[in-house]
Amino acid sequence: MTDHALTSELGALSYDPAPESAGIARLQPSYGLFLNGKFTAPSAHEQFASLNPATEETLATVALASAADVDAAVASARRAYTKVWSKTTGAERAKYLYRIARLIQERSRELAVVETLDNGKPIRESRDVDIPLAAAHFFYYAGWADKLEHAGFGPNPQPVGVAGQIIPWNFPLLMAAWKLAPALAAGNTCVLKPAETTPLSALILAEIFQQAGLPDGVVNIVTGDGTTGAALVDHPGVDKIAFTGSTEVGRLIQERVAGTAKRLTLELGGKGANIVFEDAPIDEVIEGIIDGIFFNQGHVCCAGSRLLVQESVADEVLRRLLRRVDQLRVGDPMDKNTDVGAINSAAQLERIRDLTAFGEQEGATRYTSACDLPDKGYWFAPTVFADVTQSHRIARDEIFGPVLSVLSFRTPEEAVAKANNSKYGLACGVWSEKGSRTLWVAQRLRAGVIWANTYNKFDPTSPFGGVRESGFGREGGRHGLEAYLNV
Amino acid sequence: MVDARDRGVLVPAVISVPLIHNEDELRRYVDALSGVDAVGVESRVAKLGTRSLKKSTKLRAIDLAISMVDLTTLEGADTQGRVTSLCTKAMRPDPSDPSVPAAAAVCVYPDLVAHARRVLGDSPVAVASVATAFPSGRASLAVKLLDVQDAVEAGADEIDMVIDRGAFLAGRWGLVFDEIVAVKAVCGGAHLKVILETGELVTYDNVKRASWIAMLAGADFIKTSTGKVGVNATLPVALVMLEAARDFAEVSGRLVGVKVAGGIRTTKDALKYLVLVNETAGGTWLTPEYFRFGASSLLNDLLMQRLKQRTGAYIRPDEFSGD
């Protein structure tokens, strides 16, 4: 047996391109708003382009909803609430939501392609994560619509009324499902404002509402930019605002809503600590770290963007991690073998570059994946900073990109202290084979979601949300109904 | 910007594997290995299962898989005639197409080794023999060693032994280790594959430990299964074994191959295994020297897929020999 070189060329079998077909998307060249069950004429509105971040090409143009448009949408939602939806029994609401869930399943491939083209995430993720979870979310909440008296909120909980919902660009369809499904199940009507850079899957969802026969005005969709969102937040005809996005914008919204009667829930940013103890299952923990920060290009509020590794295994973990990072396939999101896709926009790419530059300035050791990046489009190579401490900006500020900061700790207490040393509190990970310690740590972490020996797992039955400046309110589970009931 | 390699962080781990003198030392070393999270392994396997191999990648992978097949017959009813058919097929899987690579080996019972050797002559197809009271391994060490000796003297190039699963599950790892060492000693020039019978070990932790015990004891290959029990090769088990082989190579400098056997019937399955190898242990293991499929009907499915890739049409199974 001869001894070969020990560098065993991971990925030696190179994969030919395996592209998904963009033609499945069937996009229109331009879209109006979805008001009162119908699409308005595109020509009635100022239009703006939605780009494919992997190629910088225009996919379609969508309407920029004005304050008047927002007003019309809220009025439509109010009418639908008063005349139709508040008179629809829970069992009937359930059946509409079941139809919607089924239609999402039926059109899943089309939705996955649209999502990937518009967002830049790999088709494998849209196909295997985003779309199935969106359908599951509608299925789950459909089942609550006629069971509200069993949800622990009293014998006859009532809806709030008209909900204004503003969603981010990182999981466009899934975030729409997270907002709409519980709201509709609880008996509310909605005005949804998709993110500026990712409006398209919401518009396909509107087609699905039509196919499901959802009564006019129960859901209205106003595409647009920050001004559209502000108009919705400020509208006196809205009973409840739900916002997912940056803590920065969340503060502004909370300020504007203060003093009004509007209910508010916020799901904001995070700087998740992924805590690795010395007895963690070594190969699975590497995958978990990767999943934690490079899944969805790091555009995840609950990303495990801080790796807290026990000092006794820090070198070994880092060594294996870097070997694995080099193996990540970065490129065409429409290729089925791509692991990491494009950054969603030029603006986000610039933010990531700016924040990452701090890392080097502050003296952390930077490792960049050896991957090739395409010429066109917005790309950032997976990056790891080692020798990071809590006083570094890259350990405190949310970068929202494929950048990991690695810190170390000695004892469980120290791990907890470092993990909690943040104004955020959305999610954490804990890796250990010792159950009692995992539970001890979990009990002490200030976070709304704690993953043990896994990361970035979502389920419609499992409540998600943050503490402190990561927001308040929960989405998913029985708890997710609370925001949409007058309780 | 500091390049990772400049920092020397990608240099293999410093720990070197010690010589094992007794069961205590073996226990300490193997117990210090980290555990395996079942959910994590299975979800990694599921994700890697979505890799899409098209066109030239697929053709290359099919040919690679063919060259990695240990064409196997291990039935009580085996005869010389059966073995002749098998050997002929292994040497020339598709008589109408000489560009199809030969299989890596044939795998038979010890008393048919001499005949297989005769039929294969000096072709590059190796003769692998099962031994050590295959498949159960339930016999005295003396009998098991004689079994190996017979096969070696009859001309076997490779020996596929079974570990004592009873001893492993009873925690008698020293016994398992010693038996492998003893078998290796009588193998002479033949390379030794150690069958862990992962279906009987059940947990991934056990598969990892048994893999390390076998490699520390001198195995040239670690193999999943005899193919004779309810649960044979599975992708998660193969992943655990490939990770073990990769890590062992780093600490010992010695390369140990991995063989998956039993229940692998389709090209689709075989390609999933190759993806695992590719993205875990890497290119060094992507040769018949370090990766094998123990299979029988798999070969015809590989041939069918190969022909389909070239002609574009689904092929009638009778196009190929039923051997």
Place this chain on the structure above:
Amino acid sequence: MSERLDVKKTYKLVVNGAFPRSESGRSYEVATANGKFLANVAQASRKDLRDAIVAARAAQGKWWGATAYNRGQVLYRWAEMAESRRNELVEQVQWCEGLKKKEAQLSVGRAIDRIVWYAGWTDKVTQVLGGANPVAGPFFNFSLPVPSGVIGVVAPQESSLEGFVEAVAAPLCVGNTVVALASELRPTPAIVLAEMTATSDFPGGVLNVLTGITGELVSHLAMHEDVDGLDLTGSAELADELARLAAGSIKRVYRPRLNDEENPLRRLRTFVETSTVWHTIGQ
């Protein structure tokens, strides 16, 4: 020109995903509510019952082992099938219960909606019936509802479809498998609905339905030790005796009560067990 002669339906048992006749070869006549001949329906024997229980037991691990989401999908698909074949069910209910078409349509609509209601429970029961418990010590303690196992159901004698759905969907949605004895005089709506499990991704053995003479079969069901729970709704005057027989293996027994309308979850709760886990918390 004469009218086309129709092909008459043979009603069989539903056992283990297959549709066998009774192993006894027997059948009995079932008439419509108006007294007209409807069909010779299989008269199940205690051996059929035994086989059905074996099938239900074998299927239970797989049914409970599936995710709650998956169970919900299967039950919802059953509703889809029932909806698409609702005309057949309407006809059955008209024949068996003597309802006018309009009433029968409303009844079938309610039955389908009930399946949908139960489909939505599969992934919520745990949240409503389970939870963490704040014990006075360093332990993580949580209680979860797990299904009792195999439930024997004596379906209501009068409500041949709605009542049947209520009695079987409740135990199914929490992860039990079911052996149901259909109404003796009005068995065919249950059989037709059970046939639809074949196209709803139900694993074989999850829902088994036997037709036959109730009095012949129920005591065997009540005494069979490998049945974990018993719904005696359709056993009329035999109920007390059967409840006593069920005591022999400490079965969980469900019998109708006057306040059932206010407690829609009672059936569901009867056929789950609460399993509580303690795990230490410490460094």
